[in-house]
Amino acid sequence: MFAISYKFALSTPTPENEKKFAECWKGVTQFFQNNAGALGSRLHKGEDGAFYAYAEWPDKATFEASQQVLPTEDFVKTRLVWAEICEPSEILWAGEVVADLLKS
Numbered sequence: 001m002f003a004i005s006y007k008f009a010l011s012t013p014t015p016e017n018e019k020k021f022a023e024c025w026k027g028v029t030q031f032f033q034n035n036a037g038a039l040g041s042r043l044h045k046g047e048d049g050a051f052y053a054y055a056e057w058p059d060k061a062t063f064e065a066s067q068q069v070l071p072t073e074d075f076v077k078t079r080l081v082w083a084e085i086c087e088p089s090e091i092l093w094a095g096e097v098v099a100d101l102l103k104s
Contacts, residue, residue, distance in 0.1 A: 001039070001097040002060040007090040008051040017085045021051060024086075027078040029055070036066035056097070 010017050025043045032038035032055075041055035057063040071079070 001100070002057045002063050002095070003097050004055050004057075004063065004094040005092040006053045006055075007092055008053065009049075009087045010051075010085055011087055012085070013049055018045070020081060020085055024078050024082040025051075025053065027074070028082070031072065031075045031078075032066055032069075035072070036069045037062045038066065052092075060096070 008021070010021060022043060025041070029038065029041045033040060037058060039056040039058065041053055044052045044054075046052050057066070
């Protein structure tokens with residue numbers, strides 16, 4: 001398995017924008033699950049107010065191929081909302097899963 005971790009900061013952190021961002025993250029995750037083979041993700045809110053996410057893919061090749069998947073109209077709408085409320089994302093790390101001890 002391949003995993004990647006991100007950090008997100010909202011342009012204007014308000015409860016409404018936090019809710020919008022969480023909905024956008026859900027929509028983006030579902031798009032990649034349904035269209036590109038992603039395994040899913042977790043979204044966390046840090047004590048610093050930023051959002052942190054962790055996404056898993058079957059392998060790095062599937063993740064890289066996902067960048068070539070044509071977006072749906074709903075995906076484009078979601079990303080436009082995302083761009084309005086969120087600063088550019090930061091990749092914290094990416095790599096192969098060595099051990100997985102999370103319970104599902």
